[in-house]
Amino acid sequence: MQAFTLPEFYVPHPARINPHLEAARTHSMAWAREMGMLDSPAPSGDVVWTEQALAKMDYALLCAHTHPDCDGPSLDLVTDWYVWVFFFDDDFLAQFKYTRNTEGAKAYLDRLELFMTGPGETPPEPENPAEAGLKDLWARTIPSMSEAWRRRFVTSTHNLMVESLWELDNIDRGRIANPIEYLQMRRRVGGAPWSANLIEYAVGAEVPDKVAATRPMEVLRDTFADAVHLRNDLFSYQREVREEGENSNAVLVFETFFDCSTQEAADLTNDLLTSRLQQFENTALVEVPALLVEHDVPLPDQIGIGHYVKGLQDWQSGGHEWHAKSSRYMNEGPVSGANGPLGGPTGLGTESLRLSPNRLGLVQRTRQQAPPPFAPVGHLPLPEFRMPYPVRTSPHLAAAREYAPGWAREMGMFGPVPGAAHGVWDERRMRGIDLPHCAAMIHPDADFEQLKLSSDWLTWGTYGDDYFPLIFGMRRDPVAAKFCSDRLSLFMPLHGEPMPEPANPVERGLADLWSRTAGSLSPSARADFRAAVERMTESWVWEVVNQAQNRVPDPVYYVEMRRRTFGSDLTKSLARLRTGDVIPPELHRNRVLFELDTAAEDYATFTNDLFSYRKEIEYEGEVHNLVYVIERFLAVDRLQARDITARLMNARMEQFEQLADEGLPRMCDDLGLDEEVRAALTRYADNLKNWLSGILEWHRKCVRYRQKVPVPGLVSGNDGSDRHYHSRVVRTPSG
Helix, strand or coil, X not given: CCCCCCCCCCCCCCCCCCCCHHHHHHHHHHHHHHHCCCCCECXXXXXXXXXXXXXXXXXXXXXXHHCCCCCHHHHHHHXXXXXXXXXXXXXXXXXXXXXXXXXXXXXXXXXXXXXXXXXXXXXXXXXXXXXXXXXXXXXXXXXXXCHHHHHHHHHHHHHHHHCHHHHHHHHHHCCCCCHHHHHHHHHHHCCHHHHHHHHHHHHCCCCCHHHHCCHHHHHHHHHHHHHXXXXXXXXXXXXXXXXXXXXXXXHHHHHHHCCCCHHHHHHHHHHHHHHHHHHHHHHHHHHHHHHHHHCCCCHHHHHHHHHHHHHHHHHHHHXXXXXXCCCCCCCCCCCCCCCCCCCCCCCCCCHHHCCCCCCCCHHHHHHCECCCCCCCCCCCCCCCCCCCCCCCCCCCHHHHHHHHHHHHHHCCCCCCECCECCCCCCHHHHHHHCHHHHHHHHCCCCCXXXXXXXXXXXXXXXXXXXXXXXXXXXXXXXXXXXXXXXXXXXXXXXXXXXXXXXXXXXXXXXXXXXXXXXXXXXXXXXHHHHHHHHHHHHHHHHHHHHHHHCECCCHHXXXXXXXXXXXXXXHHHHHHHCCCCCCCHHHHHCHHHHHHHXXXXXXXXXXXXXXXXXXXXXXXXXXXXXXXXXXXXXXXXXXXXXXXXXXXXXXXXXXXXXXXXXXXXXXXXXXCCCHHHHXXXXXXXXXXXXHHHHHHHHHHXXXXXXXXXXXXXXXXXXXXXXXXXXXXXXXXXXX
């Protein structure tokens, strides 16, 4: 019996099929046999694959659906890659997940990586089918692609192999990930980012490096990956969870986190799948064209990027068609809208013709459109906050409080600015926000000069976060906001280039701070710090774009962008300055540090959203608040949304504690790190603990979250009245 009835899926584009399917079937079967994948024994004595099993799974059909336009040889090669990756997954399951052989798994994966050779390197002789297949595929693929593509492909292949250990560890501990962790890690352990790389090969068009690294292209890859993985989780739940005992599946994650039925969890997974697909569409149609203009991408590359985006789209539709047919998956039940009252024709390419609200994605599309702003929501009672770390405060707090208003006044933050009749701040308001208090808690060991610098960075970030929505958001002017954000980079020269004359307090403050901060940094640390500031200012533009579109963000995109709008990278970078270059940059890409960072960031940003809910929604007409995003996405009331936000916070804190106490020491042992690096990582984790406890305490004490503060300027309410509230909640880079 199936665990649940498959939902109706949003599949907006018809699936097509490659005419070279039969040749690819013949080729892939012969290739799998040649590599030793057929009748390969598992430790249990059973074989991993038989010829009959491979024929039923039909990976050639998957590739013919997902790459409908490539030629025969390209389809053969792509199909071989998919045969290899699915064999690797099943073989790894049989050898190491069932047996819980973690040490053997590490050795197996370390050796497998030796077959992804760089220029001039020679791989060892293969000792098993996975190694033989990877060696053959590498030699057939890499010569036709650029070095930049090879680096990206190595990273995605490395992730899907190595992060299998995360799944193995969770199985061994009987641990089910929280939803945010699961979605992030599924991108690393799942094959979709790897598939996106192969799409570049199949369509014969690489994404230029300077474009591939931008946020819109990153969003395309992430939404593509999430949709592929969520769809796969729905179809594979029966096999993975009920039959094989795996616990890395979105349906199981939601079932556990929300304490709901399997059917409800499956429906929620499908809702999120629809939302991610619609975010893909919005990015492809709105942000990518603007990106091509901004970077002055030549016409041939524009055409290539268009083919790539179309390839991602084809993969979604083709992957759905294959899941609905393959023997590998649960595919009985509705699958599409054909069984509904507005069913329609069936067969290849007819998915988009079957009409129903879910099939058309109308439910989620409606929820993403923001209702009239300034809705009265009333006081939001705050939940209990899990905070295991004590608050520590710098002894220089009183002096910093006296110093801070003078710097803000010198930068012009209390005066009028173009576009705002009464300015953004006045001194009374700035003193009430009390940013030196926040700085003194997140950097309790700083001396007075360091504390002044931290306080000034928080002041600048908070002022800028207020400045953008007041000057650009109220006018729905993302173009001007983008111009302002881009110009700020001129005030952060990497090699001593001259700065232009500042035109407003944001530019003036940044110029002063950069001159006081950058000189003591190494070239790499300076570039990283500048990138952290740029990510924050670009995220302010993103909020203005959403205002212009009257759009409530997709929940996954919101969580990820909230880390940037909050200035998490900036304030954590201030802490990194004191650890210098002792921590190798590549360690911050390690799973343990990545999850440690993002768990802390999410706890802090969700704290702010809970404290600022009424200010943002009722008084300021905002939509960028997790409580509100959950309300809209799940169609629940504000109290239910509050409770879900609090549960996410606590889950992320529990994950942070586990990583800080267990994951970090184990990572140090696994990587053989020396004592100096270990000590620096311990200091870094301790800084994050101060950051977390300080941000929560600042919210508890800050006047901004305990009362309405009238400020100069009027914001028109939806009832035609004038509201004497500032147009933006204070969301500091530290909270």
